[in-house]
Amino acid sequence: MEEEITLSKVGMHVTRDCLVVPIQVELHDELVTQIQEDILRRVKGERLKGVVIDLSGVAILDSVLARGVFDTAQMTSLLGARTVITGLSAGVVASLIDLDFEPGNVPIALTLDEGLQTLEPYVKPKEEPEEAEEPEKEIDQDEKDETDEDEELEGYGKDEE
Amino acid sequence: MARMKNKKKRLEISEEINIVEAASEAMIFAQIAGFTRVGQHMVATAVSELARNIYLYAMKGEVTIRVLERETNKGIEIVAEDNGPGIADIGAAMKDHFSTSDSLGLGLPGVKRLMDEFGIDTKPGVGTKITVRKWV
Numbered sequence: 001m002e003e004e005i006t007l008s009k010v011g012m013h014v015t016r017d018c019l020v021v022p023i024q025v026e027l028h029d030e031l032v033t034q035i036q037e038d039i040l041r042r043v044k045g046e047r048l049k050g051v052v053i054d055l056s057g058v059a060i061l062d063s064v065l066a067r068g069v070f071d072t073a074q075m076t077s078l079l080g081a082r083t084v085i086t087g088l089s090a091g092v093v094a095s096l097i098d099l100d101f102e103p104g105n106v107p108i109a110l111t112l113d114e115g116l117q118t119l120e121p122y123v124k125p126k127e128e129p130e131e132a133e134e135p136e137k138e139i140d141q142d143e144k145d146e147t148d149e150d151e152e153l154e155g156y157g158k159d160e161e
Numbered sequence: 162m163a164r165m166k167n168k169k170k171r172l173e174i175s176e177e178i179n180i181v182e183a184a185s186e187a188m189i190f191a192q193i194a195g196f197t198r199v200g201q202h203m204v205a206t207a208v209s210e211l212a213r214n215i216y217l218y219a220m221k222g223e224v225t226i227r228v229l230e231r232e233t234n235k236g237i238e239i240v241a242e243d244n245g246p247g248i249a250d251i252g253a254a255m256k257d258h259f260s261t262s263d264s265l266g267l268g269l270p271g272v273k274r275l276m277d278e279f280g281i282d283t284k285p286g287v288g289t290k291i292t293v294r295k296w297v
Contacts, residue, residue: 028181059202060184062209063268091202098203099210099271100257 010035012042016124018050018116019043019081024057032068039072043081050119051076054112056087063099073106082122084108086115168193169227174215174243183224184209187239194228194235195297204237204295207275210268211241211291218267219245219288229294236277236296244288251281 010031012021019042021035039051053069055061061069073083086109088096096103109115116123170190172183187208191201208224215222222243229236248254248267257270269291273279278294 026181026185029177059188060181060205060209062184062206062213063271064213065209089198089202091199092206094199095203095206095275098274099206099268100274 010038012038014042014046014048016050016116016126017048018052018119018123019046019048020052020054020112020116022054022057022112026060027058027065027069029064029068032065032072036068036072036075039083040075040079043076043079047080049081050116050123051081051083052112052115052119053083053085054087054115055085055092056089056112058087058092059089061088061092061096063101066096066099066101070103070106074104082107082119084115084118086110086112169225171223171225172212173221173223174212175221177216180209180212180216183212183226187224187226187237190226190228191237191295194237196237196295200295200297203275204239207272207293207295208239208241210272210275211239211293214267214269214289215241215243215245219243222288229296234297236294238292238294239276241291241293242288243290247285247287247289248281248283249285251283 010021010023010025012019014020019039021039023035025031039053042048043051051073053073055069069085073085076083084107088108107118109118116126168190170186172186173179174183184205188201188205191204196204208226212224215224222241222245225240225242227238229238254267254269255273269281272291272293276293276295278292280292281289282291283289
């Protein structure tokens, strides 16, 4: 666990003129500062119009870490980009409310995909393969149902444990 | 998960990285105690705030985490202790958005809301001991 936490580099990639920052490690102050610098440098250097910071891998977001992330979002707007924060878990949200955290006017979306959708007026539209013919779907109905059921049960188990 | 009653861990807080370490440890304890995912997050966040205060105001101290067990349910207790400057005005420190450093405040009202029980023992120049508990 210690090794994972001390990773200072978070992978980022650009899609549709938008910087996607999926954070899959627990945050600490230094890491937030590092991520903030990386984001600002790339937004400015590559003239990006949007940023999605996905926190779905983050379980602990205290008041200072949250401030760092939300401040980063507001800083990007001064560079002409718009940042959406996505992937906040129920536990993170409940904690932020108890901490009386003020999120400001930073847009929030549930998932990374929805985050990108939110940015659509600002970033390149999703490239739809125009002539792509829809292949005949050959999904074994029984198999599909089984998978869905499994996923659902697994989801319940986690919370009850 | 048998015999967790006496499980206890003491963590030193002297570097910034210790904050997230303590919070992560608290999350594991909360899971052992039987908290839901949301409950685990809340406990971990409270520990993060407490450890942060130690690091920020006292430079060093320690956080002790243990699982509590009573007849009806389990819980978790966190003791955050330091020999730092202490808090002169507890009343003010328990108000939202109070801060003496350049950061965002002690976060104590938030910690109190995240947990079920909150106790503070502090003396200027001697130190601070904060004990919090949350029940499943």
